[in-house]
Every structure is written in structure tokens, then in C-alpha cells.
Amino acid sequence: MEESARLQIIYETAVSRVTRTPEAWAEYLRFTLRLYKYPFENALLVRIWKEKKAITNPIC
Secondary structure (H helix, E strand, O other), X not given: OOHHHHHHHHHHHHHHHHOOOHHHHHXXXXXXXXXXXXXXXXXXXXXXXXXXXXXXXXXX
């Protein structure tokens, strides 16, 4: 699978995850308070990366 296609799938999944409920959206907005200089897409990818990291390495 082409890299851009993989990123598109990750992005679409992430958008649906953070916009699923008002609570999820509020949590995402709280997270992005520290990333206000970054575009929406970049902050979203950072959020997903952190979620994945927390799941695979819960000690961090």
C-alpha cells in the first residue's frame, strides 16, 4: 500500500474518532491546547501517535 494511502486511512480514522461524541471532541481540543501552532492535521496525527504509544507502552 502506498504511504499516502496509508496516511489517508489513518487520518480518516482519527477524524471519525475525535468527532464521534462531544466528549471526544472536547478531549481533543484540550489536547491541542499545547499544539496550537500546528495545523489540525498534524495535531491529529500526533494525538493518534500518542494513543498508540500509550496502548503499546503503558509505562510511559
